[in-house]
Amino acid sequence: xxxxxxxxxxxxxxxxxxxxxxxxxxxxxxxxxxxxxxxxxxxxxxxxxxxxxxxxxxxxxxxxxxxxx
Amino acid sequence: xxxxxxxxxxxxxxxxxxxxxxxxxxxxxxxxxxxxxxxxxxxxxxxxxxxxxxxxxxxxxxxxxxxxxxxxxxxxxxxxxxxxxxxxxxxxxxxxxxxxxxxxxxxxxxxxxxxxxxxxxxxxxxxxxxxxxxxxxxxxxx
Numbered sequence: 001x002x003x004x005x006x007x008x009x010x011x012x013x014x015x016x017x018x019x020x021x022x023x024x025x026x027x028x029x030x031x032x033x034x035x036x037x038x039x040x041x042x043x044x045x046x047x048x049x050x051x052x053x054x055x056x057x058x059x060x061x062x063x064x065x066x067x068x069x
Numbered sequence: 070x071x072x073x074x075x076x077x078x079x080x081x082x083x084x085x086x087x088x089x090x091x092x093x094x095x096x097x098x099x100x101x102x103x104x105x106x107x108x109x110x111x112x113x114x115x116x117x118x119x120x121x122x123x124x125x126x127x128x129x130x131x132x133x134x135x136x137x138x139x140x141x142x143x144x145x146x147x148x149x150x151x152x153x154x155x156x157x158x159x160x161x162x163x164x165x166x167x168x169x170x171x172x173x174x175x176x177x178x179x180x181x182x183x184x185x186x187x188x189x190x191x192x193x194x195x196x197x198x199x200x201x202x203x204x205x206x207x208x209x210x211x
Contacts, residue, residue, distance in 0.1 A: 032135035035210035044134050 005064045009037045011055045025054055089120045135210075143203035151198030155191055 012022050019037070023030040026047065035041035042063075043051065052059045129137060162169050175182040176189065 028133040029136065031207065032133050035135055035207075038210060040210040041135055041138075047134060 004042055005039050005066065006036065007062055007064075008033075008051070011057075011062065012037075026050055089117075139203055139206045142206050143199045145202075147198035147200070147202030148195045149198070150202070151195035152191070154198070155194050158190075158194075 008022075012019070017025075019033045020030050023033045026033070027050075028047065032041070036043060048059050048063065052062060055062065129140070132140075172183060174190070175186045177185055
């Protein structure tokens with residue numbers, strides 16, 4: 001099981017949001033946001049698209065597929 | 070009345086309501102025995118079980134995806150390890166032979182009591198396995 005790195009923490013910090021704020025915006029729990037940021041949990045496709053829409057960026061710029069690198 | 074019927078959660082939880090309602094009617098019948106003819110306890114318990122399953126099905130649609138993944142992982146690994154541990158316990162008990170009797174653990178009278186004890190041990194070990202697997206899933210993702 002390969003997990004992806006992501007820039008979620010950076011993007012959140014740029015907007016001065018807490019994990020709870022981000023969780024509320026994504027309609028998930030704070031624990032899920034924490035698991036995403038530590039790179040130990042990959043989001044589902046719908047959640048990945050929701051994250052991309054929230055930060056107004058392409059999915060590929062937020063999540064790095066290390067196998068493609 | 071219209072206010073109640075307009076609530077989405079009321080519409081979604083109909084399996085739970087059906088199970089609880091039927092179990093309540095049967096329980097009242099058992100208790101009073103003149104509203105209904107006495108209903109076997111198994112039917113009451115089964116209906117309550119259906120209500121619980123229905124409630125879980127409804128609740129699972131409203132938890133977020135990580136919690137759902139944790140549940141699935143915990144059921145799979147925790148349940149499997151719990152059953153594997155149970156096999157070991159059973160083999161040990163048979164190997165110990167006359168020094169250990171399953172009847173010493175039975176809950177209730179006769180063969181149904183022994184059967185119930187076995188079911189409770191099985192469920193208990195799976196529940197412990199589930200709880201451990203659940204905790205490990207989240208700890209690994211902190």
